[in-house]
Amino acid sequence: MTNNNTLKTSIGLALLAGLFFLPFLGGVHLFDWDEINFAEISREMLISKDYLRPYINYLPFWEKPPLFIWMQALAMQVFGVGEYAARFPNAICGILTLVLIYRIGTKLHHQRLGLIWALCYFGSVLPFMYFKSGIIDPWFNLFIFLGLYYLVLFYWKKEAKPIDLPWNKWTYLLLGDFCWAWGY
Secondary structure (H helix, E strand, O other): OOHHHHHHHHHHHHHHHHHHHOOOOOOOOOOOHHHHHHHHHHHHHHHHOOOOOOEEOOEEOOOOOOHHHHHHHHHHHHHOOOHHHHHHHHHHHHHHHHHHHHHHHHHHOOHHHHHHHHHHHHOOHHHHHHOOOOOOHHHHHHHHHHHHHHHHHHHHHHOOOOOOOOOOHHHHHHHHHHHHHHOO
């Protein structure tokens, strides 16, 4: 396994995920309560220009943290207000998740394991539906997964397992993003 092959495969997986996750995001109306509320909160952020306090029907909404809502608002600034923009952040999350699963599998064992792992995940129904939705769960799951991954790497390093990855700033950033995204 070379770094060049890993990079090429990562780019290929990102393109494949983009091909499947990005088209037709706006083809179906928002239907889930959370999808509708998050999109409305993002729309109201754009109208009010108040990005620090989420509102729904112009009343404070404190049930969910704002990270995902900010991503939706940014997508709505770029693509316009609509279903596509409301679901775009999760499509990006799907692309990142697929590449990260491949890279982690490659790092932990072998490039073949990383590819099989990523393709099995890619072929699963639930992740596919999540990455084409406008709910907060895909980002939540990604931050949990990466936080646990770095926790395992830290433990293995402490136990002198043969892995050469430090407990570094990325671990703290991912765990911090998880906490920030969920308001703890």
